[in-house]
Amino acid sequence: MKLRLRILALALTAGIGLMGCAKQEESRLDMQDAAMRSDAILDAVIREIRPEVRWVHGFTSTGMCEVTRRRVVMTRISEERRGSFLGVVDRFWRKSGYQMTAVNNSAEFPAIYARTIDGYRMSLSIGGEGQAFFQVDTPCVQKSEVLDSTTPATAFLDPDAELIPRPDIHSDFWSAGGS
Numbered sequence: 001m002k003l004r005l006r007i008l009a010l011a012l013t014a015g016i017g018l019m020g021c022a023k024q025e026e027s028r029l030d031m032q033d034a035a036m037r038s039d040a041i042l043d044a045v046i047r048e049i050r051p052e053v054r055w056v057h058g059f060t061s062t063g064m065c066e067v068t069r070r071r072v073v074m075t076r077i078s079e080e081r082r083g084s085f086l087g088v089v090d091r092f093w094r095k096s097g098y099q100m101t102a103v104n105n106s107a108e109f110p111a112i113y114a115r116t117i118d119g120y121r122m123s124l125s126i127g128g129e130g131q132a133f134f135q136v137d138t139p140c141v142q143k144s145e146v147l148d149s150t151t152p153a154t155a156f157l158d159p160d161a162e163l164i165p166r167p168d169i170h171s172d173f174w175s176a177g178g179s
Contacts, residue, residue: 030144031067034120035060038069038136039149041120045134046071048092049085053077054155054169058133060148065140073132074155076167079107080177082126086112089124098122130175131167 029037046055058070077085093114094100104111104125111125119139126132155169 028142030142031062031065031138031146032144034138034141035067035069035146035149038067038120038138039151041116041122041136042069042071042134043151044096045089045092045122045124049088051171051173052154053132053171053174055134056153056155056157056164057149057151058135058164060146062146065143067138067141067146069136069149071134072164073134074157074165074167075132075169075171076175077126077130077132078175078177079130081174082110082130085132085174086110086124086126093122129166 046053053073053075055071055073055075058072060070061068090100090112093112098114098116100112100114101121102111102113109126111123113121113123115121121137123135124132125135157164
């Protein structure tokens with residue numbers, strides 16, 4: 001009986017190991033591919049926002065097998081418009097088949113979080129002075145070099161700036177209100 005259990009345990013271990021290899025081979029995406037997919041996710045949601053907002057690239061970070069792409073909105077989103085802004089993005093992500101995973105209903109710093117069926121995680125958060133931050137984190141993929149995004153930003157950022165400044169672009173719609 002002990003021999004049978006040992007053989008069964010070995011067979012299961014080997015089977016699980018083979019499944020892991022098959023899954024790894026199945027994912028032929030590398031970090032650059034994943035970064036480009038993240039850019040497409042960001043491009044699509046920002047195109048959906050009307051009236052349009054102006055944005056710059058946030059920094060790209062890489063880990064052992066994942067990439068994070070960021071976009072920072074330079075159009076100030078007033079307190080009165082934050083709910084509408086989050087709502088536009090929430091509806092678009094749901095319409096795109098993404099699963100909403102969390103909501104932060106903070107009046108001052110609200111945020112929403114979503115996930116694609118293939119493991120990309122997105123967030124939209126509102127920070128100080130109504131600055132909106134988009135972020136996409138990729139699933140683990142094959143290690144590779146990651147190039148800068150080819151999507152042109154729609155707001156100017158001084159190339160010598162060490163930090164992205166607070167939002168400095170006014171929109172008659174998104175910036176409307178008292179704050």
